[in-house]
Each structure stands twice: as structure tokens, then as C-alpha cells.
Amino acid sequence: MKLxxxxxxxxLIVTEIERDCRADFDKLNAMGILxxxxxxxxxxxxxxxxxxxxxxFAIDDLLAGKIHVNELA
Amino acid sequence: xxxxQKEFTVALVGNPNVGKSVIFHSxxxxxxxxxxxxxxxxxxTTGTMKVGExxxxxxxxxxxxxxxxxxxxxxxxxxxxxxERKPDAVLxxxxxxxxxxxxxxxxxxxxxxxxxxxxLNMFDELLHRGLNIQISHLEHDLGIPVVRTIATKGDGIxxxxxxxxxxxxxxxxxxxxxISYPAAxxxxxxxxxSLLNQEYPVSHRALSLLLLQGDEDAQEIIKDExxxxxxxxxxxxxxxxxxxLAIAHTRHKAGEDYTSEHFKRETAAKGETMKKFVDAVTMxxxxxxxxxxxxxxxxxxxxxxxxxxxxxxxxxEADIFEAHINPYVNIFFEKLVGGTIFFDLFAxxxxxxxxxxxxxxxxxxPVVFSFFLLFSLLEDSGxxxxxxxxxxxxxxxxxxxxxxxxxxVLGLGCGTMATxxxxxxxxxxxRYIVAFLLAIAVPCGAQMGVILGILGESxxxxxxxxxxxxxxxxxxxxxxxxxxxxKGEDATFFMELPPIRWxxxxxxxxxxxNRMKWYAIEVIPLFIYASIAIWVxxxxxxxDLLTGILKYPARWAGLPDSMGExxxxxxxxxxxxxxxxxxxxxxLSMKQLVVSSVVLTLFIPxxxxxxxxxxxxxxxxxxxxxxxxVPFAFATGVVLNMILTAFGV
Numbered sequence: 015m016k017l018x019x020x021x022x023x024x025x026l027i028v029t030e031i032e033r034d035c036r037a038d039f040d041k042l043n044a045m046g047i048l049x050x051x052x053x054x055x056x057x058x059x060x061x062x063x064x065x066x067x068x069x070x071f072a073i074d075d076l077l078a079g080k081i082h083v084n085e086l087a
Numbered sequence: 088x089x090x091x092q093k094e095f096t097v098a099l100v101g102n103p104n105v106g107k108s109v110i111f112h113s114x115x116x117x118x119x120x121x122x123x124x125x126x127x128x129x130x131x132t133t134g135t136m137k138v139g140e141x142x143x144x145x146x147x148x149x150x151x152x153x154x155x156x157x158x159x160x161x162x163x164x165x166x167x168x169x170x171e172r173k174p175d176a177v178l179x180x181x182x183x184x185x186x187x188x189x190x191x192x193x194x195x196x197x198x199x200x201x202x203x204x205x206x207l208n209m210f211d212e213l214l215h216r217g218l219n220i221q222i223s224h225l226e227h228d229l230g231i232p233v234v235r236t237i238a239t240k241g242d243g244i245x246x247x248x249x250x251x252x253x254x255x256x257x258x259x260x261x262x263x264x265x266i267s268y269p270a271a272x273x274x275x276x277x278x279x280x281s282l283l284n285q286e287y288p289v290s291h292r293a294l295s296l297l298l299l300q301g302d303e304d305a306q307e308i309i310k311d312e313x314x315x316x317x318x319x320x321x322x323x324x325x326x327x328x329x330x331x332l333a334i335a336h337t338r339h340k341a342g343e344d345y346t347s348e349h350f351k352r353e354t355a356a357k358g359e360t361m362k363k364f365v366d367a368v369t370m371x372x373x374x375x376x377x378x379x380x381x382x383x384x385x386x387x388x389x390x391x392x393x394x395x396x397x398x399x400x401x402x403x404e405a406d407i408f409e410a411h412i413n414p415y416v417n418i419f420f421e422k423l424v425g426g427t428i429f430f431d432l433f434a435x436x437x438x439x440x441x442x443x444x445x446x447x448x449x450x451x452x453p454v455v456f457s458f459f460l461l462f463s464l465l466e467d468s469g470x471x472x473x474x475x476x477x478x479x480x481x482x483x484x485x486x487x488x489x490x491x492x493x494x495x496v497l498g499l500g501c502g503t504m505a506t507x508x509x510x511x512x513x514x515x516x517x518r519y520i521v522a523f524l525l526a527i528a529v530p531c532g533a534q535m536g537v538i539l540g541i542l543g544e545s546x547x548x549x550x551x552x553x554x555x556x557x558x559x560x561x562x563x564x565x566x567x568x569x570x571x572x573x574k575g576e577d578a579t580f581f582m583e584l585p586p587i588r589w590x591x592x593x594x595x596x597x598x599x600x601n602r603m604k605w606y607a608i609e610v611i612p613l614f615i616y617a618s619i620a621i622w623v624x625x626x627x628x629x630x631d632l633l634t635g636i637l638k639y640p641a642r643w644a645g646l647p648d649s650m651g652e653x654x655x656x657x658x659x660x661x662x663x664x665x666x667x668x669x670x671x672x673x674x675l676s677m678k679q680l681v682v683s684s685v686v687l688t689l690f691i692p693x694x695x696x697x698x699x700x701x702x703x704x705x706x707x708x709x710x711x712x713x714x715x716x717v718p719f720a721f722a723t724g725v726v727l728n729m730i731l732t733a734f735g736v
Contacts, residue, residue: 033328038579043335045153045583046188050336059372061476061489061580068184068216072476074488074580 015085018062018078020055025086027052032080042081045071053083095255096145096172097136100165100196101180102189103151104585106208108132109238109594110180111148114248131164138252147172155195155293156302156331166304169201170288175255176202178247183207183235184216186350190342191335193229197263199293202254203231206247210235212586215359221349228345230262239591265292266341269333271325275299278321282314296334301327362587369470369587375477382474386461387499388539395457396536404449416440432622443618447611454536455606456599458500463598467590471496472582479580485566488578491521498529501606503695505529506703516575522704523569526696527716528562530688538684541672550681557685557727609695617694621656630655644682644724645732647675653683657690658697682728689720 020026028051033039047053047066056070057063062078063070097114099107115134132148149165169177177196181189186207196203207213207220226233232250236243253259267273279295287294287308297305299322309315368374413434420434434441465471471493479489490512498505502525509518509525530538542550570577624630630652637651653668668683675683691697691713701709 031332038581039328040156040331041153041581043154043331046191046339048332048336048339051339057370060375061479063370063476063584067187068218069182069188070584072472072479072489072580072582072584074479074483076577077579077581 015083016079017053017055017064017073017081017083018058018075020083021085022055022058025052025054026083027086028081029084030082032082034080038077038080042077047071047081052086094143094145095175096147097176097178097251097255098147098149098168098172098174099178099180100149100152100169101178101192101206102153102182102583104583105180105182105189106238107180108148110178110206110208110236110244110247111146112597113238113241113244114251115146131168136248136251138248142252142255144175144251144255147174152192154192155199155289156297156300163304169199170304170308173288174201176204176251178204178206178251180206180208182212183210183220184213184218186220187339187343187346190345191338193231194263194266194338194341195293197229197231197261198266198296199289201289202259202261204247204250204254205229205231205233207233207235208238210243211237211240217352219351219353220346221351225345225349228349230264232259239594266337268296268337272296272299272330272333275321275325279318282318282321283309283312284314285309285312295322298322299325299327300331300334362589366587369473370476370584372477375473379474379477382465382470386465390461391454391457391500391532392536392539393543396454396532396539399453399457400450400536400540403453404445408445408449413441413445428626431625432619437618437621437625439615439618442621443614444611447607447614450537451533451614452603452607454532455500456603458532459599459602459606460595462497462500463595463602464590467588467595467598469585469587472584475580475582476584483577483580484570485520485524486570486573486575486577487517487520487566488580490578490580490582491517494521494525495529498525498531499535500532502526502529502531502692503609503699504602504605506692506696506699510703512578514575514578516573517578519573519704519708520566520569522700523712524562524565526692526700526712527565527689527719528558530558531693531696534688537669538688541669541680542684544672547677550677550684553681553727553731554684554688557723558688561689561723617656640718640721640724643728644686644721645728646679646683646686646724650683654686654690657687658694678728678731681731682724685727686720686724689716689723691716691720 017026028047028049030049031039031042031047042048045066051066054065055062056065061072061074063072064078065071099111101107111132111134114136131150134146134148136142136144136146138144147168149168150162152162152165154162155166168174179189179193179196181193193203193205207222213220220235222233222235232254234243234247234250236247238244250259268276276292276295276299279298280291283291283294289297294305294309298309298318301322306319309318312318369378416438417434420430420438424430424433431438433439436442465474474496475489475492477489478492482489482491494505494508494512497508505525506522509521512518512521538554539551542554621630624633633655634651637654638648639651641648641650641654649671653671668680668687672680692700697709697713700712704712
């Protein structure tokens with residue numbers, strides 16, 4: 015599933031990041047959001063907010079739709 | 088024993104929001120404007136750190152930086168500093184609790200061969216969360232100096248200074264293990280490094296990695312190599328995006344290996360109920376909007392508008408200038424050069440002191456002071472990012488992202504500064520749209536202050552509301568039109584949310600002071616030049632010609648001929664015009680005041696903003712905006728006058 019449709023407050027693992035825009039893709043990479051990274055979606059409005067390690071990021075649905083995740087069992 | 092004076096250079100690098108600028112200040116004793124928000128450290132700040140009598144160490148504070156394969160202009164600037172200045176030590180400042188996410192850059196900088204000191208800043212926030220890092224073990228494993236600091240309190244700075252000295256004097260032996268990448272990448276690294284013969288500011292290994300990721304700066308750097316073509320061929324033989332991902336992944340794994348051993352949870356996180364509450368409220372989809380409204384009303388309208396532009400301005404202008412300075416200046420210059428053309432240069436109605444300095448000190452400075460005080464408070468509390476988040480959806484309608492909120496808000500203080508800050512936006516299109524909106528429909532603090540004074544004075548808020556809604560309508564329409572007719576993709580929104588922090592009064596005051604200093608250095612000379620230009624313009628009758636032309640559109644908008652002159656002065660400073668309007672407010676009807684306030688707000692930005700616009704965009708773009716905005720401002724005035732007349736106002 016994609017991050018913009020993922021359930022709130024569950025442990026998610028990034029499986030893939032779509033790379034149609036180099037700048038977005040690289041920025042996510044540089045911030046440590048890579049396949050294998052664990053993230054938690056904490057909020058969906060007014061923008062998506064997810065937690066990685068000990069920081070949170072605000073992200074719009076366009077970018078959130080480019081991050082594929084799986085829920086950790 | 089005698090020592091020679093030694094000169095060294097140290098660069099501070101790191102992500103935005105990690106307290107680099109506060110560390111810079113602690114090291115050099117000079118406070119740079121702290122970039123709590125991605126992008127507000129626009130210029131490079133340099134200072135000197137003195138250690139004993141024998142060390143003068145130049146310290147460079149760089150803009151936010153994530154990776155050597157750069158994306159934004161600011162990152163490229165940092166990369167250039169690293170490559171061209173070849174610093175004797177690179178301080179990688181990180182937010183300690185986010186060590187897992189930030190360590191890959193440390194490893195990358197080491198890989199490039201830089202003498203890196205890892206600074207674990209904001210260590211208190213980490214401890215508050217019940218976490219801890221075993222510094223000496225981490226230092227041993229990484230093979231580089233690791234220092235913990237709480238920069239806002241000055242903790243750890245002395246230790247950091249002594250580590251800097253030992254590194255710049257080459258007394259530290261770095262011992263970092265190499266990261267091994269997947270075989271396909273390592274093979275190519277070996278092939279490329281064997282072909283590189285020249286010496287570079289970064290290691291051959293790091294340069295090869297940059298080339299494999301398709302980095303254009305690296306391609307430029309190696310172009311004089313004999314085997315440049317073969318190198319590019321090898322680098323081009325692998326998918327750059329795939330490689331970037333694989334490299335980033337390997338570095339993150341390496342970073343996790345280091346932290347998994349020495350970064351531990353020791354106790355439960357300490358709850359800070361109040362901060363959690365503020366955090367939740369400011370991020371809430373509805374409560375967040377209420378907070379925006381409250382800040383706009385109490386912060387911008389009540390504090391900046393009524394207190395700064397009202398109370399403070401009245402006091403400085405009436406009680407100080409009008410009562411105690413201007414009369415004496417006039418008498419003094421009357422005695423000195425009375426009766427000559429030079430009297431008007433310094434005194435009289437438009438003199439350098441009686442007009443230029445008076446406007447700068449009495450009208451603009453108090454507004455700018457109250458605005459920047461508020462802005463610094465919001466910035467240091469971590470609120471600005473939340474503001475961006477809350478308004479992101481609205482800004483998207485204009486093809487902008489929530490990031491653009493910051494220059495827009497800054498524009499309510501000073502359009503010139505805001506136009507400079509547009510360079511932190513990621514796409515060219517977004518920079519263009521924001522610069523245009525700032526030029527046309529965002530009134531600066533000084534201008535807004537005067538307009539609030541004029542339209543609010545009567546006690547009847549109708550005029551103010553008409554002005555507000557007209558400007559808002561123009562802003563929205565201009566945004567929609569610009570989105571429709573500019574090429575490019577809509578900007579995406581992605582920002583780190585810093586935790587809510589209680590701003591430290593000392594830092595807020597310092598920051599406000601620095602911004603005012605920037606403003607004074609940039610502005611006061613302009614006021615003086617403007618006074619001189621007005622003096623020359625009047626002396627040569629050039630102004631008569633221009634005001635003669637401008638009086639026609641003024642007439643069409645139902646305004647007296649003398650408004651032409653005010654519009655002309657409005658170009659010298661936006662608020663010059665507005666302040667001129669204030670001087671003649673008594674002679675105008677309410678309708679005329681509203682129409683002229685609208686025209687003045689929309690009218691071309693002041694000289695300073697215009698010159699920055701030419702630099703940030705291009706001369707051609709700036710002139711095109713100019714050519715559009717002037718007739719548009721008057722046309723809006725004409726239409727508004729017609730509407731108001733039709734409604735019998």
C-alpha cells in the first residue's frame with residue numbers, strides 16, 4: 015500500500031519510493047527515508063505527518079503517494 | 088619560546104534545525120540569524136574564534152545540507168565551501184536524538200576525507216526522552232572526535248573548542264573504517280579511482296561515488312583528467328538513481344550499526360504536558376486554523392499593527408521628531424544654508440533629516456522591530472513549520488507549497504527580505520510566483536502600519552475591511568492566474584517538524600537585533616538616497632513631469648492630483664508613499680483614502696525590493712512585473728472607485 019492510504023499509528027516498513035521526480039526522491043533518501051526504514055503515520059490532515067526514528071515530517075498527499083509501505087506484523 | 092600566529096578555517100555543516108547557528112555564535116561570540124526554519128540562514132556567515140593568543144580560527148556557518156549530491160542552490164553553496172575552502176576541520180552538527188538519521192552524512196564527509204568532528208547538539212532533548220549515547224565508545228568506533236553540546240545553554244562549547252584546536256593542528260589521528268558498498272558499485276569505484284590522476288579536495292573514492300550517482304559538479308571537477316571520457320563512460324554504465332538508492336541504503340545500514348550499540352533507551356520519556364498540548368493543537372486540522380487566526384489577529388494586527396505601527400510610531404514621531412528634532416534641524420540649516428537650494432536637501436519638507444531619517448527611525452523602525460520580534464518568537468518556538476503545514480492546502484491552489492508561507496509572512500514585515508528568502512524555495516516556478524505575489528499584493532509592515540493608522544483612525548472599520556478584501560481578492564486571483572499560466576509542476580510539500588520549544592528570550596532578542604541591524608544597514612542609506620533623489624528630481628523638475636503624468640490615472644480613480652506625487656514617492660519606499668498619504672489624510676474623503684490605500688498597496692514595490700527582484704529573478708522578469716503591476720494597480724483603483732460610487736459610499 016502507499017503511505018497516503020496506510021493506517022494510523024502502526025509500524026510500517028518502506029518498501030519502495032517512486033522516483034519520477036529526482037529532487038523529491040533524493041530528498042527523501044537524504045532524510046533517511048529508504049526502503050527498509052520503519053515509519054509510523056501519525057496524522058493525515060491537514061497534511062500527512064509521519065515519524066521516522068525520533069523526528070516527524072509533514073508531507074503532502076502527492077509525496078505520500080510515492081512512498082510504498084507494508085505493515086509490520 | 089615564541090609561537091607564530093596560526094590561521095585555520097572551520098566549517099559548520101548539517102541539516103536545518105539542528106542549532107548550527109547557535110553553535111556558531113557560541114564559538115565566535117557573534118550571533119548569526121538562527122535558521123530554526125529551513126532556509127532562513129540565507130547568507131553565509133563568517134566569524135572568528137579566538138583560542139588563547141595564538142589561534143585565530145575562521146568559522147563559516149553554512150546553509151542547511153543533507154548530502155554531497157546536492158539538490159538545492161543552498162546545498163550547492165555548502166558543497167562549494169567544502170571543496171574550495173578546504174576547511175581544517177568540518178563540524179558536522181546533528182540533532183543528537185536523530186543520530187540514526189544523520190550519521191550517514193558524517194560517514195559521507197569522512198569518506199570524502201574531511202577532518203570531521205561530530206557535534207551531538209540538543210543533547211538535553213535526547214536525555215528528556217530517556218535516551219542516552221555512550222560518547223566515548225561511539226568516538227572509538229567512529230574514529231573521529233565526538234562532542235556533546237547543548238548550544239542554547241553553552242554546555243560543551245569549551246570541550247568543542249579544544250577538540251577543534253587539536254584537529255586543526257593535526258594532532259588527532261582519524262581512524263574511520265571504510266564503508267563497503269555492493270560489489271557492482273565497488274568494482275566501478277576501483278575502475279574509476281585507477282583512472283584518476285589528479286589531486287582533489289575530496290578523496291578519489293568519494294569522487295567516484297559522486298560520479299556513479301550522476302553528480303554534475305563532480306563531472307565538472309574531473310573534466311581536465313586525461314581519462315575523463317573513460318571515467319564518464321564507466322560512471323554512466325550504471326543506473327544513477329538505482330546507485331543513489333543503494334549507496335544511501337548502505338550508509339544508513341552502516342550508521343545503524345554504529346548507533347545500535349551505543350544509542351540506548353535508559354528511562355521512560357519525561358512527559359512535558361504543556362508542550363505536548365501546544366504540539367497537538369498547532370497540528371490539528373481545525374484547531375490549527377484557529378491558532379493561525381489568533382496569531383494573525385493578536386500578533387500581526389494587535390501587536391505589530393496597533394502597538395508597533397500605532398503607539399510606538401506616534402511616540403517616536405510626534406513626541407520625539409516633531410517636537411524635539413525637526414524644529415531644531417530646520418532652525419540650524421536655516422542659519423547655515425538658509426535661502427539656498429541646499430536647505431531643502433537636509434531640512435524642510437523632504438530633507439534627508441526631516442524626511443529621510445524621520446521616516447526611517449520614526450515610522451519604519453518601530454514596525455520592523457515589532458514584526459521581527461514576533462517572527463523570531465514564532466521561529467524559535469518551532470511554530471513556523473506548523474504554520475506551513477496548516478496553510479499548505481490553501482497555498483496549493485496557487486501551485487505553491489506550504490514552504491512558501493514563510494516568505495509570504497516575512498513579506499508582511501519586509502518585502503525586500505522576503506524576496507531574498509524566495510531563493511530557499513525548491514522550484515523556479517515557485518520562486519517566481521512567490522516573488523510576483525510579494526511584489527503585487529503583500530503589503531510590507533511599514534506600509535500596512537500606516538494604512539491601518541489611516542483607515543482605522545476614524546473608528547469605523549468599514550474602510551479597513553474594504554481594503555483588506557480588495558487586497559485579498561487580488562492576492563487570490565493573482566495566485567490562481569499565475570498558477571494557470573506558469574509552466575512547471577506544482578511544488579510538493581515536505582518538511583521536518585521540529586518539536587515545540589519554549590523560545591529563549593536572549594536568542595529571540597539577539598535574532599531580532601540582528602534582523603534590525605540588517606534592515607538598518609540596508610534601509611537607512613536607501614532612505615537617504617531617496618531623499619537625495621527627491622531633491623534632485625524636484626530641482627530638475629523631472630518629478631513635476633512624472634507626477635504630472637501620474638495625476639491622470641489618479642483622477643480616473645477619483646483621487647486628487649496631488650496623489651500622483653505620493654504614488655511616485657511610493658516607489659522610493661512603499662511606506663514613503665503611505666506615510667505621505669498619512670500627511671494628507673485629513674484632506675481626503677473615506678472613499679479616496681480606501682482607493683488610494685489599495686492603489687498604493689498594489690503599486691510597484693519599493694526600490695530596494697525591486698533591485699532584489701532583479702537579482703533573484705532577472706532584470707527582464709522584474710521589468711515585466713513592473714510593466715504589469717503599475718497599470719494594474721491603477722485599474723483596480725478605478726474599478727474600486729466605480730464600485731464604491733455605485734454603492735453610494
